[in-house]
Amino acid sequence: MTQSIPRAIIHLDLDAFFCSVEVLKNPELNGKPIAVGGQPDKRGVVAAASYPARKFGIHSAMPMSRAVKLCKDIIIIPPNFKSYKTYSVIVMKLVEKEADLLEQISVDEAFIDVSSRIGNWEDAVEIAKSLQNNIAVNIGLPNSLGVATNKMIAKIASDLNKPNGLTVVKPGEERSFLAPLSPQKISGIGPKMAEKLATMNVTTIRELSKLPLNILEARFGKFGLAMANWAQGKDDRPVRTYREIKSISNERTFPKDISSKEELLMILKQLSEKVVKRLRDKELKAKRVFIKLRYYDFDTHTTQKSFAEAIDSEEMIANIAEELFMFAWSNNKPIRLLGVGVSNFNVDTKSGQTELF
Numbered sequence: 001m002t003q004s005i006p007r008a009i010i011h012l013d014l015d016a017f018f019c020s021v022e023v024l025k026n027p028e029l030n031g032k033p034i035a036v037g038g039q040p041d042k043r044g045v046v047a048a049a050s051y052p053a054r055k056f057g058i059h060s061a062m063p064m065s066r067a068v069k070l071c072k073d074i075i076i077i078p079p080n081f082k083s084y085k086t087y088s089v090i091v092m093k094l095v096e097k098e099a100d101l102l103e104q105i106s107v108d109e110a111f112i113d114v115s116s117r118i119g120n121w122e123d124a125v126e127i128a129k130s131l132q133n134n135i136a137v138n139i140g141l142p143n144s145l146g147v148a149t150n151k152m153i154a155k156i157a158s159d160l161n162k163p164n165g166l167t168v169v170k171p172g173e174e175r176s177f178l179a180p181l182s183p184q185k186i187s188g189i190g191p192k193m194a195e196k197l198a199t200m201n202v203t204t205i206r207e208l209s210k211l212p213l214n215i216l217e218a219r220f221g222k223f224g225l226a227m228a229n230w231a232q233g234k235d236d237r238p239v240r241t242y243r244e245i246k247s248i249s250n251e252r253t254f255p256k257d258i259s260s261k262e263e264l265l266m267i268l269k270q271l272s273e274k275v276v277k278r279l280r281d282k283e284l285k286a287k288r289v290f291i292k293l294r295y296y297d298f299d300t301h302t303t304q305k306s307f308a309e310a311i312d313s314e315e316m317i318a319n320i321a322e323e324l325f326m327f328a329w330s331n332n333k334p335i336r337l338l339g340v341g342v343s344n345f346n347v348d349t350k351s352g353q354t355e356l357f
């Protein structure tokens with residue numbers, strides 16, 4: 001192939017997903033301020049707020065006691081992760097039919113590559129519209145989509161006009177689309193990095209794109225070069241369809257949220273030991289270690305590290321788990337669930353990569 005045709009990537013994000021599922025199960029909740037999360041008298045936290053609740057200033061991660069003060073009629077619903085998972089599977093099965101490649105990145109988010117299904121760009125927009133309609137009408141879940149030539153921009157676009165949004169960034173318009181936005185809109189640039197950039201007078205992606213490469217590299221190393229690419233609207237990461245990988249993992253939900261580093265590291269070590277024992281019992285070695293952490297507000301992260309050599313050393317796996325944890329844990333934020341796992345027993349993987357999404 002001599003001509004390079006731009007990719008067509010859709011990012012799908014279900015709107016206020018936990019709340020939308022609750023409305024689906026009980027239509028009387030429709031249009032009402034609801035918050036999924038823990039009880040206010042038990043130091044509960046809002047895991048998700050419906051759009052009517054957001055009008056009162058209620059948002060996820062807020063203490064439920066505060067939500068009740070902001071809206072006395074708020075309807076509090078305990079989380080039901082089983083039914084969220086069920087609906088997630090239904091949505092992804094529907095999406096799969098329209099996708100060349102489907103990469104699910106969380107319970108309510110996915111990248112869809114439709115490049116080979118389209119004759120021109122408008123076809124990609126049509127696929128996105130039809131997906132949006134199918135999920136909203138046939139399943140009953142409101143959703144927002146971004147259509148762009150790469151994952152980074154599609155993800156930013158889907159977030160721009162929530163709920164029920166459809167934002168299209170045509171080929172060639174990547175840079176002008178990004179220019180006025182905050183660097184923090186880019187997945188991979190977190191609040192800490194945004195603060196550092198702000199001290200360099202960089203508060204928009206346009207300003208980031210104008211920083212000389214040598215300065216970015218001197219200050220932030222390889223990550224600086226990655227940021228420079230992103231600011232130009234470049235992102236070559238493929239949409240990856242994950243195989244069903246066999247993994248061995250162990251996780252624990254705490255009766256009370258924990259924010260003590262010593263305690264968390266001790267638990268992490270115990271979890272690693274159990275995982276390694278099971279790994280060895282099965283006479284396996286792994287090429288990937290991952291950790292999972294869920295904060296008090298149900299915000300959930302997994303971080304992983306892969307390497308060329310398969311290992312089963314208790315010390316190595318425990319050390320990697322600790323390293324991943326220290327990388328992923330933000331600012332002593334209280335944790336309600338911690339998990340450690342290993343995978344990739346017999347397949348080759350790219351070495352030394354930590355997932356950005």
Ligand SMILES: [Mg+2]
Binds near residue numbers: 015017
């Ligand atoms: Mg969502």
